[in-house]
Structures are given as C-alpha cells and as structure tokens.
Amino acid sequence: MDFTELEAIEGLRWPWHSWPLSKPEVSALVVPLSVMCTPLTPFTELPILAHDPVNCSQCAAVWNPYSRVDYTSKIWICPFCYRRNPFPRSYDHINENNIPAELFPTYSTVEYHLGPAPRSNSDSFSNFPAYSGLERSGAGVGAGPAFVFVVDGCSSEEDLGALKSELLHIIARLPENALVGLVVFDAMVRVYDLAFTDCLRVVVFHGGREVSSEKAKELLGLHHMKQSIGKTSSVQKQGFLVPVSEYEFNITTAIEEIHSSPVVKPGHRPLRCTGVAIAVAIGLLEGCLINTGSRVMVFTTGPATVGPGMIVDSDFGSAIRTHRDLNNGYASYHRKSFEYYKQISQRLSESSIVLDLFACSLDQVGAAELKDPVESSNGFMMLGESFESEEFRKSLRHMFDRDSDGNLEMAFDVTIEIVTSKDVKICGALGPCISLQKKNDTVSEKVIGKGGTYIWKLGTVTSKTCIAFFFEVAGEQKSQPSSAFFIQFITQYRYSNMGVRKRVTTAARRWVVKHSPEIASGFDQEAAASVMARLAINKTEEIFAHEVIRWLDKMLIRFSSKFGDYVPEDPLSFRLSTNFSLFPQFMYYLRRSQFMDVFNSTPDETAYFRLMLNREGVVNSLIMVQPTLFQYSFDGPPIAVVLDVCSISSDVILLFDSFFHVVIHHGSKIAQWRKLGYDKDPSHESFRELLEAVELDAEQLMAGRIPVPKFVKCDQHSSQARFLLAKLNPSVTQNSTYKEGSEFIFTDDISLQVFTEHLQALAVQG
DSSP: OOHHHHHHHHSEEOSBSEEESSHHHHHHTSSOSEEEEOTTOOOSSOOEESSOOOBOTTTOOBOOTTSEEETTTTEEEOTTTOOEEEOOGGGTTOBTTBOOGGGOTTOSEEEEEOSSOOSSSGGGGTTSTTOOOOOOOSTTSSOOOEEEEEEETTSOHHHHHHHHHHHHHHHHHSOTTOEEEEEEESSEEEEEOTTOOSSOOEEEEETTSOOOHHHHHHHTTOTTOOOOTTOGGGGTSSSSSEEHHHHHHHHHHHHHTOOOOOOOOTTBOOOOOHHHHHHHHHHHHHHTTOOSSEEEEEEESSOOOSSTTOOSOSBTTSOOOOHHHHHHTOOTTHHHHHHHHHHHHHHHHHTTEEEEEEEEOSSOOSHHHHHHHHHHTTOOEEEESOTTSHHHHHHHHHHTOBOTTSOBSOEEEEEEEEEEOTTEEEEEEESSOEEOOOOOTTBOSSOOSBOSOSEEEEEEOOTTOOEEEEEEEOSSOOOOTTOEEEEEEEEEEEETTSOEEEEEEEEEEEEEOTTOHHHHHTBOHHHHHHHHHHHHHHHTTTSOHHHHHHHHHHHHHHHHHHHOEEETTEEEEEEOOTTTTTHHHHHHHHHHSTTTOOTTOOHHHHHHHHHHHTTSOHHHHHHHHSOEEEEEETTEEEEEOOSBGGGOOTTOEEEEEOSSEEEEEEOHHHHHHHHTTGGGSGGGHHHHHHHHHHHHHHHHHHHTOSSOOEEEEEETTSGGGHHHHTTSBOSSBTTSOOOTTOOOBOOOOOOHHHHHHHHHHHHTTO
C-alpha cells in the first residue's frame, strides 16, 4: 500500500513509515519521528456511530481493528497496553459474523456521535443493537454558537459600508439558535445592548485602560449571573448576547447605525484601542458562560494606538516597527503588547473562544503581536487591502458555509488526545493548539513545540487543519524487530449544532533494525519537508532567521551524508535515491522562502505567512515552500515546468501558484498579440482559447482556497512580474553568460545547481 492510499484511510502523513528501535538510530535519521495529522480529514466513507466508544480500563485507548477479540470468553485485549477487558453489555451478542464497525479492518477511523443521533451514515449499522438511533439529551438543544463582531469605528465610510453589508449578509445566514454580540471601538469601546428596543443603548469602556475579565463582567452587569450552560434562558436576561431568531431586527439596526468616527487630528493616526476591545468582547462571552463554542471576530483597518496592545504612537512622526526594529530592540511597544496578547491566549483557551482577525489596510495593524491568540485558538487571519475587496467577501462568507443538514460547518471546543504503545513517547506538537499540561507514562521529558502533555486544546478545527506531532522511542526498548507499534488520535469536538462528536484514528507501523531497507523505502520526503519547515519557523521565535538557515544547512548535510550513495571525498560520485532526491530541493526553496527571508516583508506579513504554514497540510505547505509552475503554449496541453528562470519564454503563458499569490504571466510575444487584439479575431481562435484556458485554471485554483490568494495578471518585463521572478531559481543572473533575449534575474543568491554542488562536496566528507 502506497503513502497516498494510507493517507486516504488514516488522514495521516508519516515522514518515516518504519521506525528504528534505539535513540541513536533515530537521531541519525535527522528528520524526527513525527506524524502530520489532519484530525477532521474528509473521508468518502466514514462510519458515524450513535453510541459511546468502548475504552480500555487501563490506558483509555478506544476499541479498534487492531484489538484482539475472544468472542467465546467475551474479552478483548488492548493492543496498546495488553489489558484484558470484558465486553460491554450491549455487545454480548456479537460474534465473528456480526462484528461492530469499530472492528472492521478498513475502519481505522470512526466517528462517534455523542449528541443527538445522526440523521444519516449510521443507518447502515441499524441492524446492530448498539446503533439503535436513540435521541440523547445534551448540548444539542438550546443555545448555539456565539459570535461577537468587533468592528473598527475608525474605518473610512467606504470600508465601513462594505463591511456592514457583509455583516448583514452573515446575520441573515446564521442559524436561528446562534447568538450575536456587537462591539464597536475607536478611542473608546462600545458594547451594544441588542435587546434594548427603546433607543440605542451601549456600555462604554475607556480605551486606554486594561480591562480584566472580572471588571468587564461587572461593568456589563454579568458578574452576578449564575445560569446553566446551554439553555437559551441563560442569555436572555441581558442584552449583550442575543439569539438571532428573536432579535434579528435589533441586530441589523445596530449594524446599520455604525458610522465612522470623527476626523482625526492632522498628522496623527486615528485613536484605536484594539486590545481593550478584544478583552471586553472576551469578558462578555465569559460573563454569559458561553464555553461551548464562540468566536470573537475582529474587523480592523489600522494599528492600535491607544491602551494595552498598542503598537505605535498616534503621531505620524513615529514609524510602525519593522523587522530591523524588532531585531535591534527598538520597537518599544512590541514586547509589552506581545505579552498582553499572550494572556489573552490563555483566556481564549479556558473558555473555548476563537479569535479571528480580518485586517484590511495598506498599513500594518499589529498582526505580528496578535498572532499568538489567533494561532493558539486556531482562528482565521486575513490580511487584505480593503473590505470592498473580493478576497475579503469570499473569505468571510466561506467561514459561514452550511452542511447538508443546514448546520454551520464549524467545530468548537476541540481536544486531541494521543494514546501510544508503551515504547513510544510523546514529545509535543507544532500547530494551532495549546498544551493542556496533562502527563502520563507516555509523555517524554523532551519537549518539541507545545509538549509536556498527551492532550491538546484547540478553539476550533476545520477539515484542513493539520498538526505535526513529535515522538521518540523509549530509553529501554523492549520491542522486537518487525513487531508493530500503535498510535491512536482521539479528537473530540462540538459541532455547530452543539452536539458532541469524537473521531478516533488508530494507526499501526513496524519497528525495524538498523540499516533496514524499510527505513529508506518508508521515507515520505514531502511530509519530511513539511515537518522541517514547521521546526524551522518554530526556531525563528527564539533565534534569528539566518541562524535557523544555518541549522537547516547542517541538518541537510547530515541527512545527505547519511542517505547518499557516494565514494568518500568524491563529490561527483554522490547520488540520492528517488525516495530522497527531492528533499534537498525542498530545503533550498525553504531557505529562500518568505518564512526565512524577511527582506521586503513587514512583521505583520511574516507573522501571517508563518501562521498559515503552521496549520496547513503537507500539500499546501509544499506549495508555499516550493510553488508550482505550469506552462501553456500552442504545442499542446499545459505541462508542469521547473521553477526556474529558464522556464520564461516570450511565446508561452505561465501559471504560478505560491498559495498566497496566483500569477498569470504572459510572455512578451503573447502580451503583444493580446494588445493587438488577436484574441478577438475569429481567424485566431486558438489564441483566444489559450488565454481562456489559463484564466479558467487560475479560477479553479483559487475557488477552494481560503484565504483567497492575491490574483496577479502580468506581462514579461512588467513590474508585477516580480511576484514570479522572486520565487524562481536564479540559474541565469547578471553574472552569467547568456544568450541574447533570454530572461535573467538580478540577484546575488546562489542557484539550485550551485547549492547542490556545495551540498555534495560537504556530504561526501562524512
């Protein structure tokens, strides 16, 4: 079974599919033992079971296809700890001819529906007593997810108009059980009482003072509320968070009446207290006891200039911090603001609140400081230019898509728990999650990323959210070569209808001895590159980027020396097998990427790029690191071409995808023919079809991508062509000998060929 088939069954990508038995052998692999896990991978066939999972009484692992079952004695043996467990009473009648879905060999992933019984999928198991379809009481009845819209009142009337239009569109699409709150801020924070109908009533907070959770609840009159969670009545006694079904008119009226703040003093930025507005919105949700799933959605058009969380003074004489300022310690507000939002992250986790940031501005807004709470809650971040843009409209609307049952495609209050065989230790995770600091015997003392635990918390999770989990082998390894080890991922989440679901994925791999050919044959270089990219950006939080690049180089030299086939001291003899051949290339482009090279990027952009890489799956991560390039010409269908300056030609069109940008690049001849109107001439039908084909493919690329990438159409030698040129391998530069009319790049960067030659020379030295 190949890697693709395994991923389709498990939703997991393993850099190493076979693991060595000892720590020294694992260390020699260079790429750590890890798994890229997409918890809610969409499966074509996923059994949804309307009963509670059966757990091992010792290690809490869930019954799975790898469990050994004795139908005569009615006992099952846990593959993780070898504990003998009796059948639950409801399973007394199972036998070899009537087994539950959890034991089907093809169902290594199953999902348990712990709230109201599912309406479909489980029908196929209705003949089995455990799948009786009984309705259950729980959070599925009553209040739904809560949304607090935090709107920047300093935005221009044009931007506010576009934003209000989109918010009204979203309100109309929300399910009836959804709860809504509204906060507007400038130099002050105004919380709207949406249940008060006589006139516009707001509670105002000073934007220059830090507002604690208790203070926010006290001033909003929520500190004395003791309602039961999940009941609609608990949110009707106050008017700051109200059900859409009963107060839609009040909500829409309040949104329509938002207006831009008065004109600011000349030479100054608007007074904007983003940090306080976020704290108040979180306090509102905490006071209403909404800890089953909620989002604070911030819409802003500029930097915070007042109060906690501010990043720059209002005076235009003070410039917004750059990367150089951050490195030299000249960004006076950065550290304080970063620490403030770090505390916000903890509050978000404790109350299962998600923080989303929609920043539409030509200037920086402070996304670098806000990155931690957005990322740790797995919130959505978008950096755009205007709320009037199509990118903003599509991104916001996509978040509120509905499933076939009419529920929002959102998951809240997520935990991911890992159970492992006794010889596998858990080191940590890299991704949009928080460690819950819960330890057991399987938790390693070595920490990578967010470690010291076997269970992690996320505010929300999507079908594309991917987390890298890291492992090591136990010091006293007792397993035998070729024996199996197991890892189980248990993801519990609350769906938008507030029903609780638990997805369980159980995977098995084998231990191998040193120098086993299975190690090399089981290497997934794409997954390995994605893991190394996450490790690299994690290191940038502690050391400078150029030091991280040096670390990457050392790791790559060790890797090549370990797995290359060569004669010592002879670089020309160096070869890498097909399984490893692309890995050095991925590392080359990672070194040159916007994740490592911050030149020409603002701190906000760098924070956004790294946040996205840290949550996307293997395929999208690789597109970010090494973009794709397709060539369209009259010679035939589109073909993939190398990411090299030599791929540029005057008579072809290139379609470039770097995840964040999609570029259509017309060669000089193509551009000239287009300007002459040949595409409108019936006698040049093939030219029109060529132009249309690349446009259609570009639209298809962007259709399912969220956030929506920036779309660029450019001609050869135009200024916009820089989006393409900056990512190409500079095999031909101003210092090269090149033919007349061929494309070249002005740069001092080394090419992939030179990089590879240096790598080979160093690798063969042992």
